[in-house]
Amino acid sequence: MNYLKQVQKGIDFIEANLDFELSLKQIAEEAGISQWHFQRIFKALTNETLKTYIRSRRLANALEKLLNTKQRIIEIAISAGFESQESFTRAFKKTFDMTPNQARKIGDKNLFLKKIEFNTEYLKHINQNISLKPEIYTQKKMHLVGMKTCFYSVDSEKNNIADKLPALWAEFLPRMDEIKNNVERIGYGVIQQTKDQTDVLEYYAAIEVAEIKALPKGMVSIEIPASQYAKFTHTGKVEDIDNTVNYIYSSWLMQSDERHSYGPDLEIYGAGYIPDSDDSLIHYAIPLIKNNE
Numbered sequence: 001m002n003y004l005k006q007v008q009k010g011i012d013f014i015e016a017n018l019d020f021e022l023s024l025k026q027i028a029e030e031a032g033i034s035q036w037h038f039q040r041i042f043k044a045l046t047n048e049t050l051k052t053y054i055r056s057r058r059l060a061n062a063l064e065k066l067l068n069t070k071q072r073i074i075e076i077a078i079s080a081g082f083e084s085q086e087s088f089t090r091a092f093k094k095t096f097d098m099t100p101n102q103a104r105k106i107g108d109k110n111l112f113l114k115k116i117e118f119n120t121e122y123l124k125h126i127n128q129n130i131s132l133k134p135e136i137y138t139q140k141k142m143h144l145v146g147m148k149t150c151f152y153s154v155d156s157e158k159n160n161i162a163d164k165l166p167a168l169w170a171e172f173l174p175r176m177d178e179i180k181n182n183v184e185r186i187g188y189g190v191i192q193q194t195k196d197q198t199d200v201l202e203y204y205a206a207i208e209v210a211e212i213k214a215l216p217k218g219m220v221s222i223e224i225p226a227s228q229y230a231k232f233t234h235t236g237k238v239e240d241i242d243n244t245v246n247y248i249y250s251s252w253l254m255q256s257d258e259r260h261s262y263g264p265d266l267e268i269y270g271a272g273y274i275p276d277s278d279d280s281l282i283h284y285a286i287p288l289i290k291n292n293e
Helices: 003-016 024-031 035-046 050-068 073-079 085-096 100-106 120-126 161-178 238-255
Strands: 135-139 142-152 182-193 200-209 220-224 227-235 258-260 265-269 281-290
Touching: 003 024, 003 035, 003 050, 003 238, 024 035, 024 050, 035 050, 035 238, 050 073, 050 085, 050 100, 073 085, 073 100, 085 100, 135 281, 142 161, 142 182, 161 182, 161 200, 182 220, 200 220, 227 238, 238 258, 238 281
Parallel strands: none
Antiparallel strands: 135 227, 142 200, 142 220, 182 200, 182 265, 227 281, 258 281, 265 281
């Protein structure tokens, strides 16, 4: 799978349907990538959410219509996905620092926002001097026990990681000793798509157990299937791990002969993890399958 070509297919689909309703699921299907991974790769490449990009492209398309057609502003607003001319005007002014009427009078086509084109030079531009190489390893099937929450990731406009994940770990860590049959004191953060593949993701704070017996109150179990993983090292505070994840999704995965299996990503907190320290060591691993599988 060539991820750049696949993401570009999604972008081209957006371009062809700016005047129609667009769902994130539909765009990802056109690209041939799962919704979460399309959004995650897109965010890593562009540093903006997919919804933000769609909104900016619709406003750019609206500007082009203002400059080149005699369509009424209300008609342009509705085709751009706005419920009223007033809401369209507010968004338009925030983007272009002028009202639709003013833009129509000025007629400056240089204001038009171009669509994104992904290519090798673009990748080099956003990933200067990065040469991180992961450890490729085979992860055996694991049984984990811990606590679960649902959250919106950085690729969503509803991003609430800062509210959800630290609170989950704060609740889980004091209760780790309640878990019986644990294998070793390594913490796992498990990130995976929900079954309906919306913006919502599942996150587990957990440890591995040899076998699952009675679960402590309020805890859940999850099985991690056997898979090949690429494990990256993140040095620094855990709140900065998104920089490492961006590198994985926007650079390494693009140039690799592997592709994401759409299984769960793993955060691995071992002996090197030191809370709130710049010297802390965390691992982030993604499950892989060969491009031809």
